[in-house]
Amino acid sequence: MKRLADPKRAATRSLLAFFGLAFAWSWALWITAAVLGARQGSLVGNALLYAGTPGPLIAALALLYLRGTPAERRDFYRRIYEVERVSPRWLLATLLIYPGLTAAAVGLDWMAGGPLPDTTVLSQRLHDPQLLLATTGFAFLLGPLPEEPGWRGYALDRLQLLGSALTASLWLGFLWALWHLPLFFIPGSYHHDLGFATLAFWLFVLTAIAGSVIITWIYGHNERSVFGAILFHATLNFTRDALHLSDRSELARTALLVLFATIVVVRCRPGTLGDCRRSGSPGRPGAAGRRRPGDPGRSAPAQGETYCFSLCVFPATRDRLPPLPPTCPIAPQRPGRASFPRAPQHR
Numbered sequence: 001m002k003r004l005a006d007p008k009r010a011a012t013r014s015l016l017a018f019f020g021l022a023f024a025w026s027w028a029l030w031i032t033a034a035v036l037g038a039r040q041g042s043l044v045g046n047a048l049l050y051a052g053t054p055g056p057l058i059a060a061l062a063l064l065y066l067r068g069t070p071a072e073r074r075d076f077y078r079r080i081y082e083v084e085r086v087s088p089r090w091l092l093a094t095l096l097i098y099p100g101l102t103a104a105a106v107g108l109d110w111m112a113g114g115p116l117p118d119t120t121v122l123s124q125r126l127h128d129p130q131l132l133l134a135t136t137g138f139a140f141l142l143g144p145l146p147e148e149p150g151w152r153g154y155a156l157d158r159l160q161l162l163g164s165a166l167t168a169s170l171w172l173g174f175l176w177a178l179w180h181l182p183l184f185f186i187p188g189s190y191h192h193d194l195g196f197a198t199l200a201f202w203l204f205v206l207t208a209i210a211g212s213v214i215i216t217w218i219y220g221h222n223e224r225s226v227f228g229a230i231l232f233h234a235t236l237n238f239t240r241d242a243l244h245l246s247d248r249s250e251l252a253r254t255a256l257l258v259l260f261a262t263i264v265v266v267r268c269r270p271g272t273l274g275d276c277r278r279s280g281s282p283g284r285p286g287a288a289g290r291r292r293p294g295d296p297g298r299s300a301p302a303q304g305e306t307y308c309f310s311l312c313v314f315p316a317t318r319d320r321l322p323p324l325p326p327t328c329p330i331a332p333q334r335p336g337r338a339s340f341p342r343a344p345q346h347r
Contacts (some may be wrong), residue, residue: 011158014067018059018155023179026055029272030182039187049186053142055179056150063154076153085225086218094218094228098236101260102243105253111248116242125242136238144233151176152219152229165216166270173212177205190241199247203254210254211236217264217273 029052064073079085105115113116125132135318151172159168183191184201194200211232218228245253264273 002093008161009160013160014063015155015158017063018056018150019159019175019279021062022055022150022305024055025058026179027182028052030186034182034185037187040186042188045186045188049183049189050142054146056148056154058150059147060150060154071267076149077114079153079224079226080149080230081227082225083227085223086228086231087222089226091219091231094232097214097233098232098257098262099239100252101256102239102245105249105256106227106243106245109249112248114248115246117249118248119242121244122242135241137233139234139238139241140230143237147176148226148229148233152215153226156216156219157224160272164271165220166213166265169213169216169273170209173209174205176212177208180204180208199249203250206254207236207257210257213261213264213273214257217268220273269287303319 023283030046032050033048036044036048038048040046040049060076064076068076110116125135155172156168159172162168179193183189184194184196186192191204194204211216215232218232219225222228
């Protein structure tokens with residue numbers, strides 16, 4: 001048991017360093033903007049706001065190059081640029097989940113006598129291809145690209161070393177929401193318009209937590225693809241910016257998102273969120289989510305899963321870990337593309 005504690009202690013140290021660096025970088029710049037009263041849209045406001053956005057990415061890269069191995073760095077980059085990790089079925093689901101929930105929320109509100117959303121921004125984008133391209137690019141650049149390589153590319157696997165995928169997702173979602181806190185005090189920002197401690201503020205927090213569970217579900221079914229996480233995050237940002245919903249529609253959308261995340265947890269193993277009980281679209285597990293022979297199906301991560309995460313996140317711990325089980329429960333199956341090292345076969 002003492003030998004198993006090594007990767008967990010290493011994960012804890014890495015996580016404390018990562019979140020400390022990410023929060024320190026972003027909050028230092030954003031709090032400065034809030035104290036100065038710099039508005040988003042002004043030269044100083046934009047400089048401070050945009051410079052603070054890549055805090056998670058900067059923290060991840062700093063730790064990977066200061067403490068990580070070449071294998072860890074290769075794995076980090078490959079999970080970002082290897083788009084083929086996300087299967088066509090999951091690609092479609094990733095693009096449609098949040099817009100679909102938005103459409104359902106608007107429909108429910110409309111049937112209850114509520115107004116339809118303001119589609120002015122969406123109409124302008126659809127009628128101007130250059131504007132659509134620019135806003136789509138910003139939807140990726142101002143959030144998903146500088147954030148997800150840190151949240152999902154660095155922190156998620158290490159959090160799963162310390163508990164189940166569900167627990168890791170809930171904690172990561174809470175910290176993700178907390179990281180945005182100074183933005184609520186920068187005039188002109190999207191978050192400032194929501195207001196601090198308002199209903200919209202709490203809906204934002206719930207969206208981050210429920211969205212984190214859904215992203216982990218996508219991540220676990222697509223060979224730990226950070227690209228999939230980036231795509232879902234960008235779709236969420238684009239949908240929120242393009243459609244201005246009523247308060248009741250916003251409430252309904254958040255409720256539906258939480259309901260969807262709950263269904264994911266009920267149907268899939270909380271340990272990995274990658275072993276769904278029934279096939280479907282996209283419920284059929286991907287390469288990382290199929291049940292392995294002999295897997296007892298426990299809700300907590302099996303020991304073999306912990307070893308696989310350890311070898312992926314901390315390859316140097318291979319010699320300090322007990323022998324792996326015959327199969328690695330969450331290892332991808334495609335030859336030559338496994339992100340987790342294959343477990344040795346015992347004879």
